[in-house]
Amino acid sequence: MPKIILHHYPESPFSEKIRLLLGYKHAGYQAVTVPVIMPKPELLPLTGGYRRTPVLQLGADIYCDTALIARVIDELLPEGTIYPPGNEATVAATARWTDSVFFRSCVSLAFQPQALAENELFQDPAAADAFFRDRAALTGGSSLAMAARTALPLFHNHLGNLDRQLAGSAFLFGNQPTEADFSTYHCCWFVHRNAALAGEFDPYANLRQWMSVMREFGHGEQEAIGGEDALAAAAAVSPRVAEGQSLEALDGLRPGERVEVMPTDYGFDPVKGVLMQSSVEHLSLLREDPQVGTVAVHFPRVGYQVTRAADDG
Numbered sequence: 001m002p003k004i005i006l007h008h009y010p011e012s013p014f015s016e017k018i019r020l021l022l023g024y025k026h027a028g029y030q031a032v033t034v035p036v037i038m039p040k041p042e043l044l045p046l047t048g049g050y051r052r053t054p055v056l057q058l059g060a061d062i063y064c065d066t067a068l069i070a071r072v073i074d075e076l077l078p079e080g081t082i083y084p085p086g087n088e089a090t091v092a093a094t095a096r097w098t099d100s101v102f103f104r105s106c107v108s109l110a111f112q113p114q115a116l117a118e119n120e121l122f123q124d125p126a127a128a129d130a131f132f133r134d135r136a137a138l139t140g141g142s143s144l145a146m147a148a149r150t151a152l153p154l155f156h157n158h159l160g161n162l163d164r165q166l167a168g169s170a171f172l173f174g175n176q177p178t179e180a181d182f183s184t185y186h187c188c189w190f191v192h193r194n195a196a197l198a199g200e201f202d203p204y205a206n207l208r209q210w211m212s213v214m215r216e217f218g219h220g221e222q223e224a225i226g227g228e229d230a231l232a233a234a235a236a237v238s239p240r241v242a243e244g245q246s247l248e249a250l251d252g253l254r255p256g257e258r259v260e261v262m263p264t265d266y267g268f269d270p271v272k273g274v275l276m277q278s279s280v281e282h283l284s285l286l287r288e289d290p291q292v293g294t295v296a297v298h299f300p301r302v303g304y305q306v307t308r309a310a311d312d313g
């Protein structure tokens with residue numbers, strides 16, 4: 001079994017969701033720190049164009065998006081599953097809403113001028129300019145932006161609901177954490193870690209108590225490696241080729257066809273390859289790269305679109 005490699009950076013909220021899950025699972029893993037902005041020359045040979053953070057690598061298998069990464073980790077380390085039977089629909093719907101709408105409100109709050117005042121990156125005007133240009137390119141054509149006056153009531157509305165719900169149970173859906181707890185935590189972490197915003201949590205004692213329990217999971221046993229080591233790990237092995245499963249009746253695409261996949265929300269960078277596996281849960285492409293050879297790139301179905309590759313007519 002190849003080692004787990006997490007491509008992340010410390011300030012990334014979605015990376016925090018996965019670091020904390022790896023901590024909860026007592027996982028040992030290797031971690032590559034990726035650049036906060038483009039270019040990402042040691043990541044894109046693996047993903048084929050997907051630039052969002054984090055990415056999980058198992059040898060020559062590359063997993064994009066925390067909705068899928070969390071599933072893969074839970075399958076590898078099933079003890080204390082974060083997908084307990086009986087709450088499938090509510091956990092999935094809560095995690096997806098939290099990672100999109102609630103996350104957007106948190107981004108809006110964290111990027112207000114008063115919240116950026118103490119942030120080192122934004123003290124250097126050239127670095128700040130490069131960051132905002134990069135994020136404008138990432139979110140161009142999307143509906144990610146939310147005005148702070150819209151975000152703040154939404155944020156407090158949800159914090160109030162969380163606080164009331166957590167009065168009755170240790171975690172959102174009972175006595176063990178689910179994916180919804182990890183999604184909620186990374187959003188709260190992103191706002192709470194900012195000294196100018198931490199006071200927003202003052203009225204919510206149950207939520208703060210839950211955050212300190214979640215924080216205790218830690219980040220697992222993390223070993224830092226370089227991006228070139230991760231590329232070498234992919235080049236050294238072949239992807240775990242799965243049997244072609246077809247969803248042709250639903251999307252008109254057959255395994256073996258050249259396709260392109262990209263997010264439906266933001267970061268519209270298509271990844272091209274040959275469709276290897278397709279189900280209502282996820283999609284896998286095989287692609288060739290001059291640096292790493294054959295890799296399989298995996299995406300969740302929810303939040304991604306797949307079409308026949310334009311260059312194939």
Ligand SMILES: N[C@@H](CCC(=O)N[C@@H](CS)C(=O)NCC(=O)O)C(=O)O
Pocket residue numbers: 012013014015036037038051052053054064065066067099138303
């Ligand atoms: N739906 C994605 C969202 C990932 C995401 O938006 N990550 C942010 C960082 S927390 C990002 O990619 N920012 C731009 C970048 O890192 O290049 C997931 O769950 O992984």
